[in-house]
Structures are given as structure tokens and as C-alpha cells.
Amino acid sequence: MxxxxxxxxxxxxxxxxxxxxxxxxxxxERIQFHLLHKxxxxxxxxxxxxxxxxQPVPTEEQSKGFEVEAGKYILVDPEELEQxxxxxxxxxxxxxxxxNAQIDPIFHDRVYYLEPDIAGIQxxxxxxxxxALKEMDVAGICTWIMRKRSYFGALQASGKILxxxxxxxxxxxxxxxxxxxxxxxxxxxxxKIGGDLINQxxxxxxxxxxxxxxxxKLQDMIEKKARGEKIAVLAPKRLKPTESDQLLQVLxxxxxxxx
Amino acid sequence: MAVQGIWSGTxxxxxxxxxxxxxxAIEPGRVSFHLLHSKDYSRLSRRxxxxxxxxxxxxxxxxxxxxxVPDKFILMTDEELESVSPERSRTIEIVxxxxxxxxxxxxxxxxxxxxxxxxxxxxxxxxxxxxxxTNKAGVAKFVLAEREYLVxxxxxxxxxxxxxxxxxxxxxxxxxxAPKKGKIEAEEAIRMKKSIEQMIEDFNPGKYADGRRKKIMxxxxxxxxxxxxVEAPAVEKEGGEGPADLVAALEESMRKVKENR
Numbered sequence: 001m002x003x004x005x006x007x008x009x010x011x012x013x014x015x016x017x018x019x020x021x022x023x024x025x026x027x028x029e030r031i032q033f034h035l036l037h038k039x040x041x042x043x044x045x046x047x048x049x050x051x052x053x054x055q056p057v058p059t060e061e062q063s064k065g066f067e068v069e070a071g072k073y074i075l076v077d078p079e080e081l082e083q084x085x086x087x088x089x090x091x092x093x094x095x096x097x098x099x100n101a102q103i104d105p106i107f108h109d110r111v112y113y114l115e116p117d118i119a120g121i122q123x124x125x126x127x128x129x130x131x132a133l134k135e136m137d138v139a140g141i142c143t144w145i146m147r148k149r150s151y152f153g154a155l156q157a158s159g160k161i162l163x164x165x166x167x168x169x170x171x172x173x174x175x176x177x178x179x180x181x182x183x184x185x186x187x188x189x190x191x192k193i194g195g196d197l198i199n200q201x202x203x204x205x206x207x208x209x210x211x212x213x214x215x216x217k218l219q220d221m222i223e224k225k226a227r228g229e230k231i232a233v234l235a236p237k238r239l240k241p242t243e244s245d246q247l248l249q250v251l252x253x254x255x256x257x258x259x
Numbered sequence: 260m261a262v263q264g265i266w267s268g269t270x271x272x273x274x275x276x277x278x279x280x281x282x283x284a285i286e287p288g289r290v291s292f293h294l295l296h297s298k299d300y301s302r303l304s305r306r307x308x309x310x311x312x313x314x315x316x317x318x319x320x321x322x323x324x325x326x327x328v329p330d331k332f333i334l335m336t337d338e339e340l341e342s343v344s345p346e347r348s349r350t351i352e353i354v355x356x357x358x359x360x361x362x363x364x365x366x367x368x369x370x371x372x373x374x375x376x377x378x379x380x381x382x383x384x385x386x387x388x389x390x391x392x393t394n395k396a397g398v399a400k401f402v403l404a405e406r407e408y409l410v411x412x413x414x415x416x417x418x419x420x421x422x423x424x425x426x427x428x429x430x431x432x433x434x435x436x437a438p439k440k441g442k443i444e445a446e447e448a449i450r451m452k453k454s455i456e457q458m459i460e461d462f463n464p465g466k467y468a469d470g471r472r473k474k475i476m477x478x479x480x481x482x483x484x485x486x487x488x489v490e491a492p493a494v495e496k497e498g499g500e501g502p503a504d505l506v507a508a509l510e511e512s513m514r515k516v517k518e519n520r
Contacts, residue, residue: 021436025430033405036323047307052299097458097460127438163365202357235345
């Protein structure tokens with residue numbers, strides 16, 4: 001079942017308005033640990049500590065400063081920041097449509113399901129929009145304001161429903177150039193064998209077959225410890241890196257193994 | 260290199276093993292304010308604090324505990340956590356390759372990059388180039404502290420990107436919100452297609468920016484003209500006060516990303 005309604009609005013482009021409700025599409029369930037003080041096992045709290053007094057500082061004594069030069073700050077009040085909040089709106093405005101394949105996956109942030117809001121006056125457009133987006137294999141690039149923040153996203157069709165995929169702003173993505181990678185020449189033979197190997201190792205994507213086995217093992221370990229059993233500490237497996245001058249041979253051996 | 264690694268280990272496929280570092284691919288784009296103490300304008304930093312002893316707790320005095328009943332904990336050391344899945348804690352093993360087209364974007368969680376460590380450059384580049392040519396992605400699992408991640412390794416502009424994926428049981432069903440079977444909206448779809456057709460363009464994410472950031476920078480610039488900045492008192496640098504460990508650092512970076520939403 002989809003999560004509860006988070007927000008209501010309407011998708012707008014041209015002379016089309018489709019009222020929708022947003023639902024979360026993902027729910028994470030994970031084993032939670034607490035951070036404890038080793039000696040007395042007291043639950044630790046995160047606190048903001050003053051670098052000068054080395055003491056925790058209560059929220060009312062905290063202010064935000066923008067560092068203009070080392071150690072010098074311009075203070076900004078919460079009221080001033082509030083003024084910069086975008087004006088609230090219910091419109092998810094589609095600015096253009098793009099081919100789905102053009103959207104670089106690194107931009108994808110979180111996904112919401114959109115439910116047709118039948119209480120809306122023009123609720124009819126929903127199915128038509130799903131059909132059109134699907135058949136044209138396009139996404140609507142849109143912006144909207146939710147919880148006092150501006151969002152940028154892609155409106156996509158999936159099955160019978162519309163999804164709203166929030167996208168990261170372009171300047172939040174670390175460019176590959178910043179990684180300082182250096183080109184290394186590769187021979188056509190290495191590339192050919194590498195390609196054959198990857199094709200050999202290709203399978204259909206079936207996300208269901210991947211379970212969080214670790215979570216189960218971790219739960220078992222916790223239970224063992226709770227019963228007072230001893231835990232064998234195993235060293236992590238480390239692989240020996242493939243030497244550059246051995247790459248071709250290793251690829252050939254891999255291919256033989258995979259075939 | 261300008262980038263700082265979050266994790267180091269090996270990525271492997273079949274018999275090939277490449278030493279790599281995991282680095283972040285997202286810089287939260289918010290204006291980077293510092294929290295200051297309003298009495299002395301000294302910088303604040305997030306530290307683990309023992310409410311009982313009223314003191315800051317250094318990383319080597321912190322341990323993870325699983326609360327089995329209220330206030331009763333099973334302690335887990337980092338070594339024990341690593342030995343839950345020892346084969347995966349230092350190795351990202353690509354178990355199979357898939358067609359990029361086959362991945363539903365709903366699975367995407369958080370992206371990182373992998374960069375080659377010394378000696379791994381050639382095999383790294385081979386994987387980048389071969390996945391680009393075949394339009395394939397590698398599926399792998401690896402463990403970082405208490406979590407096991409299902410990840411997708413892809414080729415992006417000459418680098419390897421690693422994106423954590425949601426497990427399929429974390430994806431909620433949409434069956435309850437899907438429209439009930441109604442009349443076929445063929446005419447409506449045709450009308451919409453016409454209007455969509457006129458609005459087709461290339462994906463150009465650079466056009467969009469969070470307008471709020473610029474407004475905040477304008478406020479700061481205006482204030483900087485009128486007022487002299489406040490000055491923080493000098494403090495001695497103390498070592499060993501950073502985040503407790505890599506996981507804390509990772510969570511810190513995730514928190515920053517989430518706060519920015």
C-alpha cells in the first residue's frame with residue numbers, strides 16, 4: 001500500500017490541469033543501533049558544542065553565520081531567511097517534455113506516487129496523461145513548491161499511475177572532472193574481451209531476487225549475543241588487485257570461466 | 260586529488276579486482292551557514308555528549324548498542340559488525356550485468372562515484388569503457404557498517420558511478436491509489452499528445468536552480484555592506500574530534516543532503 005497523502009496539488013501544462021495527491025513510494029526498514037558510552041552504556045546525544053567554551057549550547061543561543069573570511073561571519077536571523085521562502089502554491093508546472101532516456105540517472109532523488117484527486121473539478125485528465133506519457137516515452141520536466149521549498153522534478157508514467165520524481169539541481173552534482181581521473185590507453189583486444197565478458201555475465205534485472213540477507217544475519221548475531229554465546233570475529237575478505245600488465249590474461253581467464 | 264574517500268576497498272567482476280575509493284557525487288547545494296554561539300560567536304560543532312556525565316565523548320569511547328528491551332543493550336563492536344558479512348565489507352562484487360534500460364528509476368537511492376586507487380587505473384578504465392559501449396550496468400552488494408547495500412555500478416562521463424538501490428520490499432505498492440478501471444481516455448490522450456508534442460525539448464537541468472539560494476546570498480551581500488562581520492575567538496585546534504567514524508561521516512553527509520530537501 002502506498003504511504004499516506006503528503007500533499008495535494010495539480011499538474012499544469014498548456015490548458016491541462018490534473019489534480020493529484022502525493023504519496024510516498026518507498027519505506028525503509030532497518031535495524032537501528034544506538035550510540036552508547038562504552039563504560040556506563042548511557043545513550044549518547046548529539047549536541048552542538050561551542051568550540052571556545054567546550055560546552056553544549058542550547059538552541060536559543062545558536063545563530064547562523066556566513067563566513068566572509070576566516071573566522072569572520074555575517075549573522076543572518078531566522079526571520080530574514082524566512083523571507084526567502086518561495087510563495088506557497090499548489091501548481092506542479094510542467095515546463096517541457098523530454099525523452100525519458102535523456103534524463104541522466106544521477107539526477108534522480110526521491111519518487112512520489114501521484115493519485116488522481118477525484119475531489120478535483122477536472123479529475124478526468126489523469127488517465128489520458130498516463131497514456132500519452134507512456135506512448136510517447138517522455139517525462140514532464142516540472143517545478144513546484146512544497147513545504148516552503150522549491151522542487152525540480154520529472155513527471156513520469158508507470159503502469160496505470162503518474163509518478164513524480166524529484167531531481168537534484170544541476171549544481172549539486174559533483175562533476176566528473178573534479179575526480180581528477182587520468183586516461184589510460186586500452187587496446188582494442190582488451191576492450192573486445194571485456195565486452196564479451198560483460199555480455200556473457202548479463203542477466204535480466206530482477207530486483208526481487210536480491211534480499212537484504214545481511215539484515216537477517218545481523219539479527220541472528222544480536223540474538224546469539226543476547227543468549228550469551230560467543231561471536232567469532234572474522235576478518236573482512238580483501239581481494240588482490242589485478243595488475244595492469246596482467247589485465248588481458250585475467251580477462252581471458254574470466255571469459256573462459258564464464259563461458 | 261581533491262576528493263575525499265568515504266570508503267576504500269575493491270570492486271570486482273569475475274576474476275578482475277580493482278582497488279577503489281568511494282567518494283560523494285552530491286554536494287548539497289545550500290548556502291553553507293555555520294552555527295555560532297550567539298554569546299561569543301564561536302563555531303559550534305556536532306559532538307556526541309553523555310547526558311549522565313555531562314561530557315563530550317571521544318570516538319574511542321563510543322560503542323553501538325541494540326536495544327533488546329528498554330534500556331538494555333546488546334553491544335556490537337565495529338569488528339563484530341564487519342564480520343556479519345566479511346566477504347562484502349571490503350569488496351563490491353558485481354554479480355551480474357544488466358541492461359541500463361531495464362532499471363526502474365524508482366529503485367535509485369543515493370549516488371556516489373568510485374575512483375581508482377593506485378594501480379587500479381587501467382582495469383577501472385576498462386570497466387568504464389566497456390559498460391559505456393554495451394550500455395550495461397553492474398549489480399553488486401556491499402556492506403558498510405551495519406547496512407548492506409544493493410548497488411548499481413554505471414559508467415558516467417568516463418567515471419564509475421555507484422548508486423545505492425532500494426530493496427524491492429521497500430517499494431510500496433501503488434495498487435491502492437491507481438485509478439479504477441474506467442472509460443478509455445483515447446480522445447483525451449490524443450489531445451494531450453498534441454500539446455506535449457509542442458513542448459518537447461532536450462533535457463537541460465542547468466536551466467533550473469533553487470531561487471532561494473540566490474535570495475539568501477543577496478541578503479548576505481547587503482548585510483556585509485552595512486555591518487562589520489562578527490569575529491570568532493581564537494581556539495586551539497584539537498585532534499580526534501571529528502565524526503566518530505566513517506559511518507558517522509557518511510550519515511552526516513546524508514543528513515546534510517536530506518536537510519536540504
